Amino acid sequence: xxxxxxxxxxxxxxxxxxxxxxxxxxxxxxxxxxxxxxxxxxxxxxxxxxxxxxxxxxxxxxxxxxxxxxxxxxxxxxxxxxxxxxxxxxxxxxxxxxxxxxxxxxxxxxxxxxxxxxxxxxxxxxxxxxxxxxxxxxxxxxxxxxxxxxxxxxxxxxxxxxxxxxxxxxxxxxxxxxxxxxxxxxxxxxxxxxxxxxxxxxxxxxxxxxxxxxxxxxxxxxxxxxxxxxxxxxxxxxxxxxxxxxxxxxxxxxxxxxxxxxxxxxxxxxxxxxxxxxxxxxxxxxxxxxxxxxxxxxxxxxxxxxxxxxx
Numbered sequence: 001x002x003x004x005x006x007x008x009x010x011x012x013x014x015x016x017x018x019x020x021x022x023x024x025x026x027x028x029x030x031x032x033x034x035x036x037x038x039x040x041x042x043x044x045x046x047x048x049x050x051x052x053x054x055x056x057x058x059x060x061x062x063x064x065x066x067x068x069x070x071x072x073x074x075x076x077x078x079x080x081x082x083x084x085x086x087x088x089x090x091x092x093x094x095x096x097x098x099x100x101x102x103x104x105x106x107x108x109x110x111x112x113x114x115x116x117x118x119x120x121x122x123x124x125x126x127x128x129x130x131x132x133x134x135x136x137x138x139x140x141x142x143x144x145x146x147x148x149x150x151x152x153x154x155x156x157x158x159x160x161x162x163x164x165x166x167x168x169x170x171x172x173x174x175x176x177x178x179x180x181x182x183x184x185x186x187x188x189x190x191x192x193x194x195x196x197x198x199x200x201x202x203x204x205x206x207x208x209x210x211x212x213x214x215x216x217x218x219x220x221x222x223x224x225x226x227x228x229x230x231x232x233x234x235x236x237x238x239x240x241x242x243x244x245x246x247x248x249x250x251x252x253x254x255x256x257x258x259x260x261x262x263x264x265x266x267x268x269x270x271x272x273x274x275x276x277x278x279x280x281x282x283x284x285x286x287x288x289x290x291x292x293x294x295x296x297x298x299x300x301x302x303x304x305x306x307x308x309x310x311x
Contacts, residue, residue, distance in 0.1 A: 001081040001102065001185060006031040006066070010048040011166055012086035014174035015107055019084065020056060022178060024185070027058050029078045033089055034062040067093050075099055082184065084177065085139065089118075097139055102184050104139040106146065107177050109169040110202065111153060112137060113194040116144035117202035121169065122162045124202070125227035128219065130156050132165070134173045136180040138191060147191035149180045161229040205232055212236040214261035214310065218253045218278030225251045225280075233286075236261075238302065240311030249292055250284035263308045270295035273310055 003025050005016050019027050030053045038045035046054070053060055063071040066088075072095050083104035085092065097104045110120035111133040117123075124132045133153040140146040154172060156165060183189035210232040212221055225234045225248050235245040240261075256264050258274030265272055272281045282295035287302075298304075 001025050001181065002028045002079055003181075004029045004031060004075060004078055004080040004083045004100070005086075006083060006088040006092075007049045007086040008033040008047040008089045009087035011109065011170045011173075012049050012088070012107075013052045014167075014170045015084070015086045015177050016049060016052065018174040018178055020058070022181075025181065028080060029059050029061060029075070030056075031061045031063070031066065031075075031088070034064055066090050066096060072096060072099070082181070083139075084181075086173070086177075091141075091143065092139060094141055097141065105149065105177075105180060105184075106137050106139050106144070107173040108135045108137065108144055109133075109166070109173060111135060111151060112144060112148060113196065113199040115200055115202040118204040120202040121166050122202070122205055122227045125156065125160065125162060125165070126224050128223045132156055132169070134169055134176055136173075136176050137194075145194060145196075147193055149183065149189050149191070150176050152176060159226075161226045163230045207232045210234045212248065214273065215276040218275040218280050221275055221280050222251050222253050225249070237311035238304075240309065242311075244288055246288075246298070246310075247286040247292075248280075248282055248284075249286055252281045252283055254279045254281050259309065261309045261311065263304060263306050263310065265306050266296075266299045266304045268296065268300075271299045271304055 003019060005019060005027055007016060019025055032049045033047050035044040035046050076099060080100045082102040083100050085104060086107040112135040115124055131153050135148055136150040137148050138146040154169060210228045212234050228234050229249055233247045235247050238246050254272050256272055256279040258264055260274055260276050262274045263271050264274060264279060270281050270283050272279050284292055285295055285298045286292045287298060
């Protein structure tokens, strides 16, 4: 089949790689996000899919808006049998969805209808899930609401972060994508409607989502530390009101209790900080402008003492 691939994030790279290696399909175009300013220098930077695809010999398109009529004409000229979308970052409207003969399908890293939205991996971790999965679905004009072709669960390990779980789900999604395309090619692809009564949402992450609220239960804080690593990272203020933030990269729940934010102990060990229910041991942190370090090393360098209160 003639396939147009639409994706931007690192999550999409294994799926594109699998399609490019498929002897039965021909990727006739790759659509991704335009290069964006990044970092302090604000130098233009290509997204992961653009970087990956740059040497593959396939035409690359970077429309500011995929719904632009001029770009839709370009898509029509590619004569796609199927559009495959993985972590693209834009909604597709009806003129694009109805353009390919076999429709448009999406690889989504959750067990839909749970965790519809831009950050399903992160919010599954943040809410303490022990199982997630991958869904391959036909696309509709409503976000992540299309009929399911394939769906498989996948276990979340106790120490998983978003950074460790995402690449494994990406590889699983790539394998499932090829199977789904084979089913479409053979005219055997099922269309299982989603149960709207079971919908949960996974909205796009904001920097503020990482701010630690020490009045929350310790387990909830620990879940968010895992979920928001590597971005936006959980953080707190060692000195409340200073505007100087400490990133918390790894944490563990403890049973000690106390005033929320109060440091419980520091003597040659990783500090323990009281939460609304239980407490959190800071196993790995990153002060501003420095490399990640153990909580003990940070506490020793800062001369942190029990009774201090973190913001």
